[in-house]
Amino acid sequence: MARARPGDAGTKVLKAASTLFYRDGIHAVGVDTVAAEAGVTKAALYGNFGSKSGLVVAYLRERDRRWQEEVDRITAAHADPRERVLAVFDAYEAWLSRDGYRGCAFQNAASEFPDPADPVREVVRHHKTALHGYLRAQLRRGDRGDPERADALADELMLLLEGATATSVVAQGPQPFETAKRLARTLTA
Template sequence: MVGRTRPGDAGAKVLKAASTLFYRDGIHAVGVDTVAAEAGVTKAALYGNFGSKSRLVVAYLRDRDRRWQEQVDAITAGHDDPRERVLAVFDAYEAWLSRDGYRGCAFLNAAAEFPDPADPVREVVRHHKTALRSYLRTQLERAGSDRADALAEELLLLLEGTTVTSVVSRDARPFSVGKRLAETLLPAPGEQAPGTAR
């Protein structure tokens, strides 16, 4: 019937509203009443779909992780060279942050609000960062680096530092600097690591 909201629609509306509000205003600062009002649904519909605010927060972060991965895939898909794929992650970060008004990394923001390492929110944050580190390591291995694990850690730290600097300055330029620094860490194009098969 026209004008009626299907159950699945209510959940999608709540998730969309929560994503906007949690990221913009902070998770603890936003109550379920505000999310429900923004979504145009009742609190009963919100709880019927997510059960609690805690579960809604986890769903919000998982959804953001999924969308972030889609963006990384879209930006890196045009590069066959694993070295270029690594550098394209800096482009993905820049595009994501500038689009969202330089509010920072949603996962680090959430981690700051949920200090208990056993909290389910922290588990989603760890999953997101671990997956990114694994992606970098895989590309570095494909590029022939003999220290892919350590280098992935260094690049992740460089990405996070670049993100913070960009948020503080509300400017995309730190990503250009970070990308140039990353280039100096990566194996040169066509260069094979010592001891790799020829």
């Protein structure tokens, strides 16, 4: 396997880790495997990320960044806040179907890192809080008269999204998102 050029080792490590951590699980993949897959030395991996924990945090942050781009791309086609909220269900379905229905990387990471104070869990919380905030902001725009209703509805929609995500792993298909979106359409009417 060819070794990475200086300067792009971090990018190669992050790409390899992203594939391996998502496919096989974070704890199941060692740094030796990531380094070998990336074509870099372990010293290059540690030089870029400091530790496996640092690499896991970087992997989740990069996944969060890419997810935000996906949501922005899919929801930008809709001017109506309600339609933007519903488009998030489409974004989830598209994202997870592309990844082979292995579930939410953030849910998966949370299950592997049970300590709420772990830096990995902090990234997971940030990701889920940002999504909840997006839903809440859109719902408040669409229902200016009752922010409490919008907040409660954002909570309900998060449960629908998270449930559909977990159920899609078992179903290995999009049907849970179709059901969840139908319910979300009713709730937001």
